Amino acid sequence: MQTYRSRMVYLLTGIINFVFGLVISGLLLRFILRLLGANPGAGFTAFIYDSTTSLLDPFRNIFTPFVIDRGMVLEFSTLFAIVIYSLISWLIVEFVSYIAYIAPDYSKK
Numbered sequence: 001m002q003t004y005r006s007r008m009v010y011l012l013t014g015i016i017n018f019v020f021g022l023v024i025s026g027l028l029l030r031f032i033l034r035l036l037g038a039n040p041g042a043g044f045t046a047f048i049y050d051s052t053t054s055l056l057d058p059f060r061n062i063f064t065p066f067v068i069d070r071g072m073v074l075e076f077s078t079l080f081a082i083v084i085y086s087l088i089s090w091l092i093v094e095f096v097s098y099i100a101y102i103a104p105d106y107s108k109k
Helices: 004-036 044-058 076-102
Strands: 064-067 072-074
Touching: 004 044, 004 072, 004 076, 044 076
Parallel strands: none
Antiparallel strands: 064 072
16 A cells, blocks of 8 residues: 555656656757758747757757758757756656655654
8 A cells, every 4th residue: 555655756756757758858859850950940840949949048059069961960969958857857856755765754643
């Protein structure tokens, strides 16, 4: 039987993983679209670029994008952002799990 605490930890870590999963998926799509030289005027491509621009702002100008061919760009900043957001997600999940482990369980009294 699951305790209230374990259900809350499960729910909270699920929400964290879902949100960061969306962020990382969007950045990965952006990376692939830029690498393959997708038309930025297309609706889906424009949506992905617009929705991930603010996620990349902290990582802008860390690395110079490598232009492979006209329209095909290898964005190292996007790859770096994916790694950092994955690390942040993992750290938050571990922190929540740790806090739940060390916190006293008042439901047993």
